[in-house]
Amino acid sequence: MKNQNLAKILYEMGYFLEMEEMPFKPRAYQKVAIIIDALERDIDEMYKKGGRKALEEIPGIGKNISEKIEEYLQTGKIKYYEELKKEMPVKIGELTAVEGIGPKTIKALYEHLRVRDLKDLERVAKQGKIKSLPGFKEKTEQNILQGIAFLKKSKGRFLLGDIFPFVKEVVERLESLKEVEQISIAGSLRRMKETIGDADILVVSKKPKKVMDFFISMPSVVKVWSKGLTRSSVRVEQSFDIDLRVVNGKSYGSALQYFTGSKDHNIAIRKIAIEKGLKLNEYGLFRGSKIIGGRTEEKIYKSLGMDWVEPEMREDNGEIRLAIEKNIPKIIGYNDIQGDLHCHSDWDGGESSIEEMAETARKMGYKYLGISDHTKFLKIENGLDEKQLFKQGKQIDKFNKKFENTGVDFKILKSAETNILNDGSIDIKDEALKKLDYVIAGTHSNLKMSKQKMTERIIRAMKNPYIKIISHPTGRILKKREAYECDLEKILRAAKEFRVVLEINAQPSRLDLNDKNIRRCKEEGVKMIINSDAHHKNQLTVMEFGIAQARRGWAEKKDIINTKSRKQLLEFFK
Numbered sequence: 001m002k003n004q005n006l007a008k009i010l011y012e013m014g015y016f017l018e019m020e021e022m023p024f025k026p027r028a029y030q031k032v033a034i035i036i037d038a039l040e041r042d043i044d045e046m047y048k049k050g051g052r053k054a055l056e057e058i059p060g061i062g063k064n065i066s067e068k069i070e071e072y073l074q075t076g077k078i079k080y081y082e083e084l085k086k087e088m089p090v091k092i093g094e095l096t097a098v099e100g101i102g103p104k105t106i107k108a109l110y111e112h113l114r115v116r117d118l119k120d121l122e123r124v125a126k127q128g129k130i131k132s133l134p135g136f137k138e139k140t141e142q143n144i145l146q147g148i149a150f151l152k153k154s155k156g157r158f159l160l161g162d163i164f165p166f167v168k169e170v171v172e173r174l175e176s177l178k179e180v181e182q183i184s185i186a187g188s189l190r191r192m193k194e195t196i197g198d199a200d201i202l203v204v205s206k207k208p209k210k211v212m213d214f215f216i217s218m219p220s221v222v223k224v225w226s227k228g229l230t231r232s233s234v235r236v237e238q239s240f241d242i243d244l245r246v247v248n249g250k251s252y253g254s255a256l257q258y259f260t261g262s263k264d265h266n267i268a269i270r271k272i273a274i275e276k277g278l279k280l281n282e283y284g285l286f287r288g289s290k291i292i293g294g295r296t297e298e299k300i301y302k303s304l305g306m307d308w309v310e311p312e313m314r315e316d317n318g319e320i321r322l323a324i325e326k327n328i329p330k331i332i333g334y335n336d337i338q339g340d341l342h343c344h345s346d347w348d349g350g351e352s353s354i355e356e357m358a359e360t361a362r363k364m365g366y367k368y369l370g371i372s373d374h375t376k377f378l379k380i381e382n383g384l385d386e387k388q389l390f391k392q393g394k395q396i397d398k399f400n401k402k403f404e405n406t407g408v409d410f411k412i413l414k415s416a417e418t419n420i421l422n423d424g425s426i427d428i429k430d431e432a433l434k435k436l437d438y439v440i441a442g443t444h445s446n447l448k449m450s451k452q453k454m455t456e457r458i459i460r461a462m463k464n465p466y467i468k469i470i471s472h473p474t475g476r477i478l479k480k481r482e483a484y485e486c487d488l489e490k491i492l493r494a495a496k497e498f499r500v501v502l503e504i505n506a507q508p509s510r511l512d513l514n515d516k517n518i519r520r521c522k523e524e525g526v527k528m529i530i531n532s533d534a535h536h537k538n539q540l541t542v543m544e545f546g547i548a549q550a551r552r553g554w555a556e557k558k559d560i561i562n563t564k565s566r567k568q569l570l571e572f573f574k
């Protein structure tokens, strides 16, 4: 937990330093923040064992920052950060959560209008005070109000990817208790919904008091909302809530079915039970007063004459009819992915080298990894030009030779995430694209075009014969901004015609395509790919969230091209 708190402070320090217009430092702090956040080991432990030296062995951490980290680990504070905050007493995390608001804007708004937090920001925007500041336009003000409205809509919900790893840890801790006989995640988290209201955990135990005592006294608990023998509810440090329920083994299946939801799915299932003259609740499935099912979910669905339904599909979107017809699709599994075709290396400012990324991918059991750094239009991302792409290709050839010579069944593929410019052209010349194994194109600028223009722009890019994948096709950022306006139906038709694959970007804040669009692709026979878009080797594992989204969209193995072997995949791209 210390890792996450420290990372947050270092990241904010980066913002503060950017306000001070320090040319180099901000990025250094934020890079270290990302690295610490992605560390698999507890930084406190590393420090206790190896001191400052151990900290400085983490790539990216130099003397200056290790000093600050040491101070934090010893005193819980960083004086320099406190000073920066005193000078500019603004709630950075809150303000930067608004789309389009960065450190420079925050500084200007504080200096001219004393804006400290979201409330202040909304007030001055509504009063029309922002547009009269030097360098600000009427449009900026409107965008800020839009950004705030969007943020409010998603208030109180958390990104799946932000809380899933932590809840899994809690489950592991509970699992290690001898009093816990069975345990499962339930609720929207088991359904792997993109955002989560609260986390739900279900346990079978004959000694609920022991389990509950342990649960409410975990070190990360900051508040106990309620404590009982069947249900307790707490808030943890990252400010979300966890509900724990303890049931009898006889009711485990029915309780798991009930608490997994969704509510709509449950209501529909219960109706089916009633039609059969049965009664279903969290304690079991009953005929009169006789229990006829409850221990397992499978038994309950079976007794209702249905297929068991994957949790990710339980949204009452047609899955119930298919389950009754015993015709539930076999959706893609979490182990079906053979490689990742969208990730960034340190060539474009990512945090890991090509070699490190490949090594991690190989350890994950992948057979291929596509390196797809940004290209030159994105100057702030150190986008590569034609020459650099060529040079990078040479380096990749060298690595691949080594794999070949040592009998390693793995290949790095050459790619790039190119930019779709305003008119739909690509920012890299065809002669350079030709040398890559496949090319990705994404829209990274000017997202506020009209629907028609945006649609034409993307379709023109798809017509380029080298473009094989469109990354994050709708551009949404969860909790931050809506998808841009575009005619998805037309894009689907073009994808089919020009044999272009649409991406399911697995970054927890994107998950783009979303579940509904994935289902449309599947219905239309448009192929998809699930990619991590990792900027650090430890981010390759976000793949899991992309697979979850694909499952929520009922995608099958055949719909997703990176379930193919390397040979099949390369053939597909030809």
Ligand code: DGT
Pocket: 186, 187, 188, 189, 195, 196, 197, 198, 199, 200, 258, 259, 260, 261, 262, 263, 266, 267
């Ligand atoms: P969330 O927490 O907003 O992301 O969504 P859920 O689905 O986790 O909802 P939550 O935590 O309120 O409740 C967990 C599950 O319990 C829910 O998915 C279905 C079940 N449940 C809760 N309230 C009701 C209800 O009034 N009727 C029925 N049939 N089921 C309910």
Ligand code: CA
Pocket: 187, 188, 189, 197, 198, 199, 200
């Ligand atoms: Ca929940």
Ligand code: CA
Pocket: 187, 198, 199, 200, 243
């Ligand atoms: Ca709940």
